[in-house]
Amino acid sequence: MGGYGSGGHNKTHRRLENFHRIDSFSFYDYLMGDKYLFCKETVKYPLVRGDIVYYVGEKTAEIREGDSYTDLILSRVPGIDGKSVRMYFHCPYCGRRVRYLYRRQERYMCRNCAKLNYASQQKSGMDEMRLKMERIVEKELGYTWWYKDYPNACISDLWHIPKPRYMRWEKYERLLKEFRQLQKDYERAFWMGMARCSMLSGKEKAGIMNHLNSL
Ligand SMILES: [Zn+2]
Incomplete structure (x- = not known):
């Protein structure tokens, strides 16, 4: 070990x-x-x-x-x-x-x-957050081929985003910071949705609430 x-x-x-x-x-x-x-x-x-x-x-x-x-x-x-x-x-x-x-x-x-997606994404604004993330990654950072680099990855799980050559570091870092915040918000919304999911036991829900408090 x-x-x-x-x-x-x-x-x-x-x-x-x-x-x-x-x-x-x-x-x-x-x-x-x-x-x-x-x-x-x-x-x-x-x-x-x-x-x-x-x-x-x-x-x-x-x-x-x-x-x-x-x-x-x-x-x-x-x-x-x-x-x-x-x-x-x-x-x-x-x-x-x-x-x-x-x-x-x-x-x-x-x-x-x-089958967690459906239950967790209702009424949580997650679609809107995904669109915002796509806007930052594709429009602002020009990384339009991310889904080819990471097929089947959700944009909320995207980790590495290259800096456009012409962009100043300061701007790149500001956009990345905004993107990471959206990822956090998205994760939070996901677990909020999970906590309402009827398939889960009380113990699992308590685990999710603990996690939410730690985000
Ligand atoms: Zn599967």
């Missing part, structure tokens, strides 16, 4: 566990934060129940819970700088490449498969 408990990312990781969502970026950071990674055959990434088991040699993973396991397909996407790497999961149900998997009915699946 070398590495677990020693890195700063674990704080985030524990917080995310509370509401049963796993983040492929955190998972990747966790692997990269393990300095003995390449001396190991497997690495366990603890989940709220069970673990992700990562096979170092094969670079494959599975979700283990008791005796049951599910293959977890991973994608490594080079960053625009050509050096960094982003890791994504593929939804075990539909195969979509996604950053987040949600635990529903004892399984992990993408937001679409969890």
Whole structure:
């Protein structure tokens, strides 16, 4: 278990566990934060129940819970700088490449498969926020091909946005700041919607409320 408990990312990781969502970026950071990674055959990434088991040699993973396991397909996407790497999961149900998997009915699946989108996006202004995010990314920052770089990613999950060559850093940073704020607002609206979702147990709702308070 070398590495677990020693890195700063674990704080985030524990917080995310509370509401049963796993983040492929955190998972990747966790692997990269393990300095003995390449001396190991497997690495366990603890989940709220069970673990992700990562096979170092094969670079494959599975979700283990008791005796049951599910293959977890991973994608490594080079960053625009050509050096960094982003890791994504593929939804075990539909195969979509996604950053987040949600635990529903004892399984992990993408937001679409969890049918969370519909319940959470009603009456929350999320469509409008997405349009604002698109305006900043496409019109202001000129990054019109983002969905080709990150197929199947929602704009609210977009991480890397290149600076237009002609733009001053000051302006770029101001726009990024505005964009990150919208991402936060979007995340908040999403979890507010979740908290009203009738599929959830009281315990899960309490977890969401805790998360909302920490945003
Ligand atoms: Zn799916």
